[in-house]
Amino acid sequence: MMRGHHDMGGLPAGPVELSEHDYALWEKRVDALMVLLSQEGRQLLTVDELRRNIESIGGDAYETMSYYERWIFAITQTMIQRGVVSIDELNRKMAEVEARPASEQT
Amino acid sequence: MKVDAIAPCFKVGDAVRVRAMYSPGHIRTPWYVRGRSGAIERLCGVFANPEELAYARPGTPRQPLYRVRFTQRDLWPDYAGGEYDSIEIEIYQHWLEPTE
Numbered sequence: 001m002m003r004g005h006h007d008m009g010g011l012p013a014g015p016v017e018l019s020e021h022d023y024a025l026w027e028k029r030v031d032a033l034m035v036l037l038s039q040e041g042r043q044l045l046t047v048d049e050l051r052r053n054i055e056s057i058g059g060d061a062y063e064t065m066s067y068y069e070r071w072i073f074a075i076t077q078t079m080i081q082r083g084v085v086s087i088d089e090l091n092r093k094m095a096e097v098e099a100r101p102a103s104e105q106t
Numbered sequence: 107m108k109v110d111a112i113a114p115c116f117k118v119g120d121a122v123r124v125r126a127m128y129s130p131g132h133i134r135t136p137w138y139v140r141g142r143s144g145a146i147e148r149l150c151g152v153f154a155n156p157e158e159l160a161y162a163r164p165g166t167p168r169q170p171l172y173r174v175r176f177t178q179r180d181l182w183p184d185y186a187g188g189e190y191d192s193i194e195i196e197i198y199q200h201w202l203e204p205t206e
Binding site for chain 1: 128129130132133136137138156159160161162181182
């Protein structure tokens with residue numbers, strides 16, 4: 001029997017954090033990316049694939065990653081699984097972005 | 107010929123039990139409700155199966171989705187609230203079986 005880490009309903013937990021916060025630019029971009037990829041006519045991703053890939057994050061990482069960090073992880077996984085980007089393309093692009101000055105990385 | 111959609115087999119008020127199944131895979135039925143009994147509150151519609159959509163497949167045959175009502179006391183042995191407090195959870199038909 002495998003209870004997924006995400007399937008935590010009813011387990012002991014701390015108080016619910018109710019405060020709102022402003023979203024960073026990169027978080028808004030992740031949201032936009034999700035909308036564009038799942039749009040009818042494009043359909044490169046379903047919310048169900050996104051959820052499955054979020055659920056595949058290990059327990060420790062799931063707890064420490066923020067909401068949109070989980071999203072971009074899951075979007076990236078889906079793009080690899082669908083063959084939209086190759087791992088090599090992704091690695092080269094990440095290296096290119098990391099080589100930019102910090103002010104231009106977002 | 108493969109069917110496109112499964113016909114609904116439960117009606118409002120029917121007593122049902124959530125199947126106690128624990129496979130890996132993308133599952134929308136919460137762990138805490140598996141094996142528990144409740145009643146059909148409404149039919150929400152017939153939808154592509156998320157257990158298939160999660161793997162980029164078409165999700166057919168589409169499955170009826172119900173809102174199922176459980177009493178909180180049936181789900182949580184130490185529940186301290188009212189006797190008739192309930193919780194409603196949306197569950198696909200293939201996760202439900204009839205009870206007497």
